[in-house]
Amino acid sequence: MRYLLRRFAVLLLTLWAAVTVNFALPRLMPGDPVQTKLATIPGISPLARSALEKQFGLDTHQSIVGQYFSYLGQLLRGDLGRSFTYYPTKVSSMIGQSLPWTLGMVGFATLLAFVLGCGLGMVAAWRRGSAGGNRNARFDTFMVPLGVMFGATPPFWLAMLLVYFVAFKLGWFPIGGSRTPGVAAGGLGGAFDVLKHAVLPAFTLTIVSLGGWVLLMRNSMLTVMNDDFVKFARAKGLDNRTVAYRYAARNAILPIFTQLALALGVVVGGQVFIEIVFSYQGIGYWLLQAVLNEDYPLMQGIFLIITVTLLVANFVADALYVLVDPRVRVGAG
């Protein structure tokens, strides 16, 4: 319990740090791009303008400390402000609209890569460590460089190749977008349309994140396989499968759960590079649009949402760890 409380304190501290960075960044910018940008918003009322000025610390009547606290108050009320580019659309509703796309496509690919990667890493480590000589180790010899290569693949480049060869040349999948504008969202046809648009981006993400899981799981498994309890299980004459899956793998996967929770936390941030190449309208796509259009409220809002989710995911990972691994509980008293 004390362990969790301490983690919670760290969560709050980090949250505060993230919010403060978010507050400080636009104010540290060289020049005054926000003021310039504000002047270009069409049909903005003086009242709305002064509200926006306040939000970005351009309100000269208020001290920096006062601005800071009114910013915090705004956040506590769940107010992320309004987009510059799509004024007067609320940032929160823009995030709400793009979130399901990101959660579905990126979330699925992340889980798929985790399951496939851990499976492959586990088999690679087990084959290498078990008797049977070089023939068995060959899988590992092949798997490690492959994993490293997948991990070094630039996601946007793979995405561009897929767009060119699979979508454009072969015409198997749509070239971009998250759905065909004319097709109704509901029903079987709509679902199929959405799925068709998600295949290539999800595939790209699975490939580029697969390698990391393979290597992580393989090394964790090799470390566990040196433990006495695995040697003892073998010495007892338990068959290979039982030792591999019920003894070694269960312990090897423990440290990787934390990584999974973090990876799931990152899901909310979308995949800027992949979403941009496929024009897939998730959070990552809008983050880059915000950057390109100098839409600071949208950019700040998205960054804040991503950070908060990641922090919460991190905390949940720590909490889950206490549940699945009693050693943490005992160790931290």
Added chain:
Amino acid sequence: MNVRSVLSNPRALVGASILAFFIAVAVLAPVISPYSPTDINFATALGPSWKHWLGTTSGGQDILSELIWGTRASVSVGLLTGALICLVQLVTGVFAGYVGGLTDTVSAMVTNIFLVLPALPLLIVLSAYLQGSGGSGSTLVLIGVITITGWAWGARVLRSQAIALRDRPFVEAARISGEGRWHIVLSHIVPNMLGIMVANFFGAALFAVLAEAGLEFIGLGNINTVTWGTMLYWAQNDEATLMGLWTWLLVPGLCILLFGTALGLLNFAIDEIANPNLRRD
């Protein structure tokens, strides 16, 4: 860890060979490049030919020359940023871990905060604020942003290593004989964790290469320099694929992939050599 044990590891050998190849290309760029990478006087959008092995861009540049000069820029930024990250980690990880106390507490807290900040969005948002999105950013700022985003993970690993070494007898002896803190860190702690630090360098360089290419691809670098990332930026912007200029799209990415694989293999292999649990009996 010594050079011999690294070179007898097949993964490390392959990684080192690829790395050596790219460094050679980077150094010899002025000699081996057939044309100037910024020369735009060629016919546009040519396919591969004897005159232009990889064809020309839609702007009329020779793709092979761009690739060779791009290698020089990307390789040096990658390795330099990797080194810079290591330097930050030496202070926030090794030194702080060794001295302990308030320095360590504060440093560990900052590390933990950076660890849970989302790396990629932070990279993009920081670049956007510091460089603007006009594509005229500076390479130095790019390196700085990648360093800020990429140091935390390794710092944590190095810190726990430094703490493990802190109370070993030989360090104790050096302390009693009155050696300074930095002297102890550099001549007693670092040599005993050199394997992990070198592996860490290659990991950091891999992160830097991918981050640099990614930022440049979305126009958050300087689009007027010739690097692998900006080549892909222009290839995407000028719709190289739709014009059938597949070499323009394929080769810069392939270089990133190969160079990244070399760094990844070295990172993995040296980690393996330094960590007895991963070694083969």
